[in-house]
Every structure is written in C-alpha cells, then in structure tokens.
Amino acid sequence: MLIGNLTRDPEVRTTPTGLTICKLGLAVNRNYTTKDGEKREETTFVDIDAFGRQAEVLGQYLRKGRPLFVEGRLKFDQWETPEGDKRSKLGVVLDNFQFLGDNRDSDSQGAPAGYEQNSPAPRKAPTQKPAADDTDSGFDDDVPF
Numbered sequence: 808m809l810i811g812n813l814t815r816d817p818e819v820r821t822t823p824t825g826l827t828i829c830k831l832g833l834a835v836n837r838n839y840t841t842k843d844g845e846k847r848e849e850t851t852f853v854d855i856d857a858f859g860r861q862a863e864v865l866g867q868y869l870r871k872g873r874p875l876f877v878e879g880r881l882k883f884d885q886w887e888t889p890e891g892d893k894r895s896k897l898g899v900v901l902d903n904f905q906f907l908g909d910n911r912d913s914d915s916q917g918a919p920a921g922y923e924q925n926s927p928a929p930r931k932a933p934t935q936k937p938a939a940d941d942t943d944s945g946f947d948d949d950v951p952f
C-alpha cells in the first residue's frame with residue numbers, strides 16, 4: 808500500500824491484443840526524526856503499472872501532481888543493455904487504487920476525488936426510526952472501543 812503524488816502524467820497505451828496499459832510514477836514521502844532530533848524528509852520514487860479498465864480510468868482522470876492511494880504487488884524486472892550490462896528495477900503492479908484529495912482536484916470531466924475503483928455503491932440510511940420504548944436495540948452500551 809502506497810500513498811503519494813504523481814511525478815508525471817500517466818502514459819497509456821494499448822497492446823495489439825487490446826489490453827490497456829498505464830504507466831505511472833509516484834513520489835512517496837517519509838518524514839522522520841534522527842537520533843540527534845533533526846527532522847528529515849525522504850522521497851522514494853516508484854514506477855507503477857496498471858492494466859485493463861483500471862489503466863483506462865487512471866489515464867483519463869489523473870495528471871501530474873495528483874495524490875493517489877495504490878494497493879499492489881512488487882515486481883522485479885531484469886534485463887541486459889545492448890552493451891552487455893545487467894540492469895534491474897523493482898516496481899509495483901497495481902491491484903487497486905483510490906483517488907485522494909478534494910473535489911477541487913478533479914478535472915473538468917468530473918471524476919470525484921474520493922472515487923474508489925473497486926468500491927461498492929454507498930448504502931442509504933434506513934428511513935424508519937426505532938420505537939421510543941425499544942430498549943433492546945441489539946447493541947451493548949458498554950462497547951470497549
């Protein structure tokens with residue numbers, strides 16, 4: 808699980824078989840205090856790959872600088888350069904995401920900032936009030952949390 812800001816606009820492409828792929832860059836910040844009491848900030852840059860419908864949605868609504876919550880799995884890539892040097896990179900394959908920020912962050916197409924990709928529709932509150940003499944509501948008043 809990561810929370811960060813996009814470092815660049817999403818790069819969306821479609822494979823010859825019709826699969827949509829979206830590549831994102833995410834900057835994740837960490838604030839901490841050293842043993843000497845000095846406050847520091849550390850930024851880690853993470854490459855993220857999304858596929859299918861999620862890739863389409865991310866490409867449509869996100870732009871550089873927007874905050875994003877990502878759930879995914881790590882993927883380790885290895886390759887060899889034309890010069891024969893071995894290279895490797897650790898990235899994230901997106902499983903789920905949620906837009907962050909307020910509605911002022913949404914673009915003109917109106918994706919709500921709180922839009923969550925795999926969330927169920929919100930439930931409506933019940934319209935019927937419990938009877939005034941109903942003392943056994945099924946809830947214990949001494950809940951420890």
